[in-house]
Amino acid sequence: MSRVLMIHPDKCTGCHNCSLACGFAHEGQFRPTATRIHVYTWDQEGFSVPLMCQQCDDASCANVCPTNALHRVKGQALVEYDRTKCIGCRMCVIACPFGSAAYDALTESILKCDTCAGDPACVRACPTAAIEFVDDSVATRGRKKAFATKLKAVFEEG
C-alpha cells in the first residue's frame, strides 16, 4: 500500500498556493518554471484544476528512459528521478501523456513530482484540501461515498 496525491478540482480556488509551495520547497525561492505542479484556470467559468505527476504504475516516462534515470521504486507508488543518470534526452517529456514531466533549462534537469519525500508541500499549502496525500486504497473512498449518498437520497425520495 502506498500513498498517492489525490486532486479534487471541485474544491480548487485557483490560488496557486500549491505551485508556490512546490517551487519553494525545491529551491527556496519563487520561480514559476520550477514548480512540479501546475494549476490551469478558465477565467470566465471560474474553474481551476491542479495537475502533477500521477506516478503511473506503467509509467511511460520510466519505460522510455534509456538510462533508468526515471525508475519505479520497488514496492512504492513513486516514480523516482536520479539526476546523476539523466542525459537530458527529454524522451520522458515526450512520452508523458499528462505533460507532467518537464525539462528545466536553468537547472538542466527533469522536473516531476517527487512527493517531497513523503510529505508533499503542495498538500500542506492548499487552503481548501483540494489536494490530499492519501493511501491509494482509500483515495477514492470519499468520492464513492459522496455518490452513494446521492443515490441514497434519490431512493429515499422515491
Place this chain on the structure above:
Amino acid sequence: MFGWTGKILRVNLTTGAISKENADPTMLAEFIGARGLATRLFCNEVDANVDAFSPDNKLIFSPGPFTGTFAPSGGRYHVVTKSPLTGGLAGANSGGSFGPELKYAGYDALIVEGKAERPVYLWIKDDVVEIRDASALWGKWVPETTELVRKATDEEAKVACIGPAGENRVLIAAIMNEMSRAAGRGGVGAVMGSKNLKAVAVVGSKPIKVADPKGFEAAVIKGRELLKAHPVGGAGLKAYGTDVLVNILNETGALPTRNFQDGFFPTANKVGGESLAAEILTRAKGCFSCYISCGRATKVSSGKFKGEGEGPEYEAAWSMGPDCGIDNLQAIAKTNYLCNELGIDSISMGATVACAMDLFQAGYLTSKDTGGMDLSFGNADTLVELTRMTGLREGLGDQLALGSYRFAELYGHPEFSMTVKKQEIPAYDPRGVQGIGLQYATCNRGGCHVKGYTIAVEVLGNGAKLDPRTTKDKPYWVKLFQDLTAAIDASGGCIFGTFGMGGDEYAAMISTLTGVTYTTEDYLRAGERIWNLERQFNLRAGLTKADDALPVRLTTQPIRTGPAKGELSHVPEMLPEYYALRGWDAEGRPTPERLTQLHLV
C-alpha cells in the same frame, strides 16, 4: 535583491522607446513597492497640474515585494496615475495573476508614458518587450480582448486590458486583468485609453529570491494559521463572499438605500451573500496566493439576465441593489458582468445610476432627457441598460460616463451626487457608522472605504469593538487603518489579510522576505509616509480642506428608517482631531516637522 527585482521598465508610447532602469534601494526600503513605489516614482516625475488625459500624465503598474511569493493573499499590483475623475492621485489595486507575472518577468514597476498614435498593446516576455499594433482589438470587450491577446502572444499570458469604457474615456473606467479582476477606482482605465494602450500581456520566468527562506516560511505559516482561525478570514468570506455584509450592514442600519435617502432596505436579504450562495454561486475563487477565497464565480443560467463571470462583491451588490432600490439579484449579477466586460468600476457605476434615479424622482431629470426611459428607483431593466450605454457612451450613457458628480451638475443639482472629491462613496452609510465617514472625507483617492476600513472595528469587531454611532477615538482609528493599509498595499497584500493578521505579522514577513528589517512601527511609518506623499500631491493639484467633506445630505438629512433612524454624520467635528493626529495644520497641510520625520523633505 530579495523580495524586489530591483528593475523598473519604462515604455514611452510617443517615441516607442523602451528602457530598463535600476530601482533605488533606499526608495524601495522607504516606499516598499506597489502603491508606495509607484506613488514615489509618479510624484517625482509628473507635475501635479497635468491634465489626466495629457500624454504627460503617466500610468504606473507596480507589484509589491509579497507579489509572486506565498505571502498569504499577497499577490496584488497597484496602478497609479492622475485621476480624471477626482483631479487628484488615483491608486487602484487588483489581485488575480497579472501582478505576480509582471514580477516574474523581472519588474518592480512598469512606467507607461506618452501616447501612442494608434491603438497598441504591450507584450512583455521577461527581457523582451514589444509595442504591438492593437487596431484589430479596439472596440473589443474585455473577455474577447483577453483571448485575442493570448492567441497572439502566449496562451498562458496574463493580460491587463481595458474594454470599450476605457477606450471611450468613461471617467469611471477600470483596468481589468484575468477578465474579472479590476483595478477599479478613479478612472485608471480612461487614462489607459487616452494613451491608446489597449492591453499589457506578460509572461515571466524569473525567480523571486528570499533573504531568509526559513524565517519567511515560518512567518507565512503563522499568518495562514491566524487567517484560518479567524471567523471572517477563515470561514465567512469563503462561504458567502464579501456580499455577506449586506445583511450585517442592514441590521446596523447603515445600508445606504435609494442614493442615501435612507439607511435601511427591507428586502436586502434578497441580494445578500447567503442568497447569492444559494442561487447563483458556482464556486469560491481565490486570487494568486490567496488563503481566503472571497471571489465568487457565478452564473445566471437563463432568462434576460443570463451570463457568467465573477461577482458581485458586496459594494457592487449594494450600488446596483439597495442604492438603486433594486432587490433583483440576477439583474445585479448581469450588471456586474457588464461592468467587468466593458471595464467599468462597479461601485461608481451603480452609484451613478442611483444618483440619476434620484434626480428623476425629484423631477430634475425628465423622460425628455432620458429618451423616454423610466429611471424610477427599483427598475432593474433600466440599471442593466444604462450600464451598457455608459460603457459604449450611447444616449444618456454619454452623460453618465462622467460619473455622478458631473452628471448631477449637468442637471443643476450636484448635491444629489453622493461623492467625495467627485468619486462615489461606497456601501456603508456614514450617518450610521461615524468613523468610515471620516475615512471617506479624507481618503486621498476620493470616496473610498478600503484604504481605511474602520468597518472592521466599528461593525465587525475585528480586534476591537467600537460603537459605530459615536465619534470618540474614531480619528485615531482612521489614521491607524489608513497607515497600515498603505503599507499592506505597498507590500502587494490584500487588505482582507487583516482578518487574521496584524502589523506584527506583516512586518515579520516583509523583513524576512526582503532582508530589510522593519519593526511594526517602521512598517506603519512607511504607510504614513505614503499617505503624506499622496496628500502633498493632491494639495499641489489644487485640492484643499474644503474637499475633505461629505455630501451635504449626510450631515443635514437624517436616516429615515431602521436601527439608525435619526442619525447624521459628524465628520466636521472629527476633522480637526484627525488633522492634529496627522501632524497637519488647521488647513490640512502636512507641517515641515512631520514631513522631516517621515523623510519626505
